Structure formats: structure tokens, C-alpha cells
Amino acid sequence: MERKPRKLAFHKLIPNMITLTAMAAGMTAIRCGISGKWDLAVIAIVAAAFLDAFDGAAARLLKAQSKIGVELDSLSDFVSFGVAPALVMFLWSTQNAGRFGWITALIFMMGVALRLARFNVSKAEEIPDDPLSKYFTGIPSPAGGGLALLPVVISLQVDGKGNEYLAHWISNPYIIGFWLIFLAVMMVSHVPTFSTKQIRVPQRLIFPALGVFGLIIAGLFNEPWPTMTFLGIIYLVSIPFSVRHYEKKKKSLAEGIKDPDDLDHDE
Numbered sequence: 496m497e498r499k500p501r502k503l504a505f506h507k508l509i510p511n512m513i514t515l516t517a518m519a520a521g522m523t524a525i526r527c528g529i530s531g532k533w534d535l536a537v538i539a540i541v542a543a544a545f546l547d548a549f550d551g552a553a554a555r556l557l558k559a560q561s562k563i564g565v566e567l568d569s570l571s572d573f574v575s576f577g578v579a580p581a582l583v584m585f586l587w588s589t590q591n592a593g594r595f596g597w598i599t600a601l602i603f604m605m606g607v608a609l610r611l612a613r614f615n616v617s618k619a620e621e622i623p624d625d626p627l628s629k630y631f632t633g634i635p636s637p638a639g640g641g642l643a644l645l646p647v648v649i650s651l652q653v654d655g656k657g658n659e660y661l662a663h664w665i666s667n668p669y670i671i672g673f674w675l676i677f678l679a680v681m682m683v684s685h686v687p688t689f690s691t692k693q694i695r696v697p698q699r700l701i702f703p704a705l706g707v708f709g710l711i712i713a714g715l716f717n718e719p720w721p722t723m724t725f726l727g728i729i730y731l732v733s734i735p736f737s738v739r740h741y742e743k744k745k746k747s748l749a750e751g752i753k754d755p756d757d758l759d760h761d762e
Contacts, residue, residue, distance in 0.1 A: 506557055506559070507557060507559040508559075509553055509557060509559070510550045510551070510553040510554035510557065510559050510564055511550075511563070511564055511567055513546050513549060513550040513553055514546070514547075514550045514564065514567050514568050514571045515567070515571070516546055517542075517543040517546035517547050517550065517571045517575055518543075518570070518571040518574050518575060520539045520540070520542045520543035520546065520575060521539070521540065521543045521571070521574040521575025521576070521578070521579040522574060522579070523535075523539045524536045524537075524539035524540045524543070524575070524579040524580075524583060525578070525579050525582050525583065527539060527583075528579075528582055528583035528586045528587065529586065531586075533583070533587055533647050533650075533651065534651055536579075536583045536644075536647075537583075537644050537647055537648060537651075537723070538719070539579075540575060540576070540579055540580060540583075540640055540641065540644060541641065541715075541723070543571075543575035543576070543579075543637075543640075544575075544576070544637045544640070544641055547568070547571065547572060547575070547576075547637050548637070550564075550568060551568070565615070569611045569614075569615060572607070572611055572636050572637065573607060573608060573611055573636075575637075575640065576607055576636040576637050576639060576640030576641075577603070577604045577606075577607030577608060577611075577636065577640070578604055579640070580603065580639075580640040580643040580644055581600040581601070581603045581604040581607075581643070581675070582600065583644065583647070584600065584603075584643055584644070584646075584647070584671060584675060585597065585600040587647055587666070587671075588646070588666050588667070588668045588671040589668045589671050589672050589675070590668070591668040592668035592669055592672055595668075595669070595672055596668050596672055598672075599671075599672035599673075599675045599676055600675065602675065602676055602679045603639075603643065603675040603676070603678060603679045605679070606639070606678070606679025606680070606682045606683050607636045607639060607640070607679075607682060609682075609683045610633060610634075610635070610636050610639070610682040610683055611636055613632070613683070614632075614635075614636075617632065629690055629692040630687040630688065630689065630690055630737065630741055631687070631688045631689070631690050632684075632685055632686075632687065632688075633681055633682050633683055633684045633685065633686055633688065634678065634681045634682045634684075634686075634688055634734075635682075635688070636682065638688075638730060639678050639679075639681070639682045641723075641727065642678055642727055642730070642731070643674070643675060643678055645723075645724065645727045646665050646666065646670075646671055646674065648720050648723045648724055648727070649661075649665050649720075649724055650662055650665050650666055651720045652720045652721065652724070653665065686734065686737075686738060687737055687738055687740075687741035688733075688734055688737045689733055689736075689737045689740075711726070
């Protein structure tokens with residue numbers, strides 16, 4: 496007896512739709528970069544990062560996880576946070592450094608590809624309930640793509656405001672090239688960085704946390720460039736603290752001490 500093809504509920508497609516929209520945002524960033532619309536290119540990649548943050552959550556909420564979704568998410572991340580930032584930065588600055596500029600764009604793109612490949616493999620080999628698995632290994636690709644555009648974001652604040660010296664240095668193709676190489680190295684490194692899995696908001700702090708989130712969203716709408724610069728700097732500053740926190744937790748686990756961060760608390 497011939498089996499009828501299995502039907503899939505429409506809402507199960509929503510996570511993949513979000514992922515495809517993120518990929519479209521990444522491609523749109525490339526188009527904006529070709530047209531010299533740097534502000535729109537940055538906004539498109541930031542939009543892709545927001546969408547990337549929600550597609551996985553939507554898949555878990557709707558119980559729509561699938562192997563296709565995982566592969567599609569990686570392809571979307573590669574386009575939005577690997578290819579798009581590399582091309583935007585090349586068109587904005589590093590093309591003026593000749594071969595070196597193109598090489599740095601390739602290195603950054605390859606760094607994102609290797610980062611995503613390692614993440615997919617480590618995800619499959621992850622030990623359940625391992626406290627150390629709550630850290631990212633290296634800078635995640637969305638953060639790497641966003642940090643790559645940080646010089647563009649800063650230049651959008653200083654251009655035409657009497658800061659020609661800073662504007663000159665912030666767009667220097669060789670400085671930008673080494674910045675892209677640094678980010679590529681950080682993405683493929685084994686430096687532990689904080690993950691959203693570690694964020695646990697006590698019940699009494701839920702509304703203050705939502706208030707802070709509201710302030711960030713208001714800042715992105717009203718003063719996007721200073722807000723993005725602030726968030727980028729905060730993330731960079733957090734890396735040494737994440738390394739210290741990781742080493743402290745690793746030492747505690749080796750000594751058989753239960754980390755209170757791994758316990759569930761309502762208060």
C-alpha cells in the first residue's frame with residue numbers, strides 16, 4: 496500500500512521563514528554596500544542578527560526543530576555574518592589596500608565558515624547538563640559580523656562633525672584589515688565567551704530587565720549609532736570577564752564544588 500506524503504502544519508515552517516528572512520537581510524546589506532548606502536547596510540546586518548536570535552527560539556517554542564532548519568540556519572549565518580560584512584568592509588575601506596584588503600576579507604569570511612562548522616560539530620557532541628557547554632568557544636558569528644562593522648558605525652557618528660583626524664584613522668584600510676583578521680582569529684579561537692544560556696533573571700528583576708531592554712530598543716531607534724557603539728564596546732570588554740568566569744567555574748568543577756549559578760532560583 497502506497498504511503499501518503501506526510502503533511503506539515505504551517506506554523507512549523509515559521510522558524511525557517513525567519514531564517515530565510517535573515518538571509519535576505521544579509522543579501523540586502525551587500526546590495527546596500529555596492530550602492531554606497533553604508534547606514535542601510537549596517538541596519539540590514541543588525542536586523543539579520545535580531546532574526547537569527549529568534550529563529551532558534553521560535554523552533555523550540557513551536558517544537559519545529561529539524562535537521563533542515565539547522566543547516567539552513569548555518570547557511571544564513573554564513574551569508575549574513577560572513578559574506579555580507581566581509582564585502583561591505585571591502586567596499587567601504589579595504590579595497591584601497593589592494594591585495595591585502597581582499598585577503599583580509601577572505602580571511603574573515605573563512606573564519607566565520609570555520610566557526611560555524613566547529614559549532615555544528617560541537618553541538619552534536621555536546622554533553623547534556625555540562626556547565627561548561629553554556630559558554631561559546633570563541634566569538635559567535637553574529638557578534639563577529641556586528642563587530643566587523645563597528646568602524647563603519649563610529650564613522651557615521653564622526654563624519655562631517657569636525658573629527659576628520661578620527662574619521663581618517665577609523666576608515667584606514669590597513670587598520671580595518673587587521674581588525675578583520677583579529678575578529679577571524681577570535682571566532683576560531685578557544686577563548687570562552689558568555690552565552691545567553693547563562694543569563695538567568697531572578698523574579699524580582701524581571702521588570703527592571705525588561706526596562707533595560709526597552710531602553711536599548713529605544714536607543715537603537717532614536718540614536719542607533721551611539722547605541723550600537725556602546726553595545727559593541729560592552730561586548731569586547733566582557734570577553735576578559737568571561738575568560739575569568741570560565742576558569743573559575745572550571746576550577747570549581749575540578750574540586751567538586753557545585754556552582755550556585757547552575758542551580759535554579761526563582762528569587
